[in-house]
Amino acid sequence: MFENGLAPKTDLPKVALLIDGENISSALAGKIIVESGKLGELLVRRVYGNAARIKGWDEAPGIKLVHTGTGKNAADIALALDAAELSFGQKIKTFALVSSEGDFSHLATFLRERGHAVSGIGEAKAPANYRKSCSSWTMLNTTPEDLDARILAEMKKQEDGLLINRVSPTIRTALSITLTDLDEKNWRKYFEARLDRYKITGEAQQTRITAR
Incomplete structure (x- = not known):
């Protein structure tokens, strides 16, 4: 489509927003969208977790809830697998990983080694090794x-x-x-x-x- 006679912008980086719903509250959805939206076009927006435990995320506008069941670390594994799959495609240039868990430092490192920019987004409790594994870090100002x-x-x-x-x-x-x-x-x-x-x-x- 054209708006005001101009072609739409196509030069913005394509971003995959991947959220650990079992670690991050749905109350922060608005802040997450705002911060990740600064990175480029949010082509993928997904939140992972047991749907019965991550209340509110099913109502977050524009974010697809990926139900991962009750298995141990199921949400983390599903998020990491999707990120790896997306990294082998041609569209996604930047990943916004939303979690405060240090285990995602390995995923962040993997994505950076594949040439992607990785923006970590999380709360103050996120460990230093995870924050340093990302290309950039955004703190969700939870007071x-x-x-x-x-x-x-x-x-x-x-x-x-x-x-x-x-x-x-x-x-x-x-x-x-x-x-x-x-x-x-x-x-x-x-x-x-x-x-x-x-x-x-x-x-x-x-x-x-x-x-x-």
């Missing part, structure tokens, strides 16, 4: 305030609250947030530091957390 807001929003969905031993799997599944992303050593200390937003009742394994 402590962002994390707190996302956790509170999810906890408010739990009308009856959650037993303390259900908090970790619930938050990890819904938001891909774990204690390694927070300053506190355990979830009880996290909620005790925010009693203006949460009510804590019960003791030991019967401790229940409810958003106010």
Whole structure:
């Protein structure tokens, strides 16, 4: 098609956006699209993971969800295989790898050795070896305030609250947030530091957390 009498731009680098949906929250989809869009034309947009665990990604506009089932590291393997296959084609020049897992350093190195530019996109927890394996690195600016807001929003969905031993799997599944992303050593200390937003009742394994 022609727009305003001009031919469309065809000189932009063709980019494959590949997202580890089991490591990166769908709440960051907008930021990811903006940052990866700066690299060129997003010819491929895919997110990988167990569809039952990566809530929200099925609604991310323009991104294809690749369901990888429940196998161990299934999402990582599927993403790496697709990246390798795409690297042997003629179209893709740049890969945007979205994850904070250090294991993707091997994939980044492989793609660079094949002559591709590799833009890593992830959170502050991404290890240095992964960041340095990429041609460039973009930090998703996830602040402590962002994390707190996302956790509170999810906890408010739990009308009856959650037993303390259900908090970790619930938050990890819904938001891909774990204690390694927070300053506190355990979830009880996290909620005790925010009693203006949460009510804590019960003791030991019967401790229940409810958003106010």
